[in-house]
Amino acid sequence: MAEKTIYSVQSVERSLNLLEAIAGCENGIRIKDLAERENLHLSTAHRLVSLLEHRGYVEQEPESKKYFLGMKVLQLQGYLFKSRRLNDVAAQELKRIVYSLGETTHLAVLSEDSVVYIESLEGVGSVISRAPIGKKVHIYSTALGKALTAWKPQDEVERILHRTEMAPKTPNTITDVQAYLNELSKVKLNGYAVDRQEHSMISCCIAAPIRDHRNEVVAAVSVSCPAHDFTKESEDRIVRELMSTAYNISVKLGYSH
Numbered sequence: 001m002a003e004k005t006i007y008s009v010q011s012v013e014r015s016l017n018l019l020e021a022i023a024g025c026e027n028g029i030r031i032k033d034l035a036e037r038e039n040l041h042l043s044t045a046h047r048l049v050s051l052l053e054h055r056g057y058v059e060q061e062p063e064s065k066k067y068f069l070g071m072k073v074l075q076l077q078g079y080l081f082k083s084r085r086l087n088d089v090a091a092q093e094l095k096r097i098v099y100s101l102g103e104t105t106h107l108a109v110l111s112e113d114s115v116v117y118i119e120s121l122e123g124v125g126s127v128i129s130r131a132p133i134g135k136k137v138h139i140y141s142t143a144l145g146k147a148l149t150a151w152k153p154q155d156e157v158e159r160i161l162h163r164t165e166m167a168p169k170t171p172n173t174i175t176d177v178q179a180y181l182n183e184l185s186k187v188k189l190n191g192y193a194v195d196r197q198e199h200s201m202i203s204c205c206i207a208a209p210i211r212d213h214r215n216e217v218v219a220a221v222s223v224s225c226p227a228h229d230f231t232k233e234s235e236d237r238i239v240r241e242l243m244s245t246a247y248n249i250s251v252k253l254g255y256s257h
Contacts, residue, residue, distance in 0.1 A: 056072030
């Protein structure tokens with residue numbers, strides 16, 4: 001197997017080195033000492049650390065002028081733990097529904113304004129490919145996005161949509177904020193979301209929310225199938241299997257109803 005090519009971008013590599021150096025200093029470190037440690041000009045170190053501070057990856061203590069890791073690192077750590085736990089808890093249920101339906105299944109969470117895939121299993125013989133782990137998509141054109149946002153406060157959903165360019169993916173894509181909110185009302189009423197060729201003309205998708213011990217939606221699971229196979233009969237069967245899967249995963253996360 002050929003070795004993977006590593007592409008180096010100097011500014012990115014230097015920024016990561018600075019971040020790791022700050023992480024290794026339990027008592028913090030001043031910019032002058034950081035520059036000397038990393039063999040950088042003071043101005044270069046200051047420019048790169050200022051960007052890390054702006055993005056929340058490092059913080060400066062006003063009194064000592066020392067830099068420490070910022071809250072953004074803890075936030076990313078939280079995402080990592082959450083996705084790993086979800087993956088572990090959901091693994092058996094995802095395999096079961098893939099085997100039962102023979103269709104591609106996805107597990108995703110909402111991260112800031114995007115749907116992020118944290119697991120994806122391809123059905124045997126399915127023409128719908130698995131999604132790359134970490135792939136991000138907008139909320140407005142996917143069943144997963146609808147399932148993840150339907151139980152959010154309306155003003156929070158509106159803020160996400162106003163920060164998002166609701167460009168049409170297909171002729172069926174919802175591109176109006178109020179129309180999307182109306183769609184979410186249907187999702188809450190039914191308990192699941194449907195994408196009828198709204199993200200891609202070749203596929204349809206159904207998604208159901210996954211809840212934790214606080215009864216909060218923390219993830220969603222979906223099943224995608226070819227649009228030409230998406231009949232009322234197949235939709236009903238997917239919904240039954242999917243709702244059962246979402247419920248079983250939720251129970252494992254401490255949900256009780």
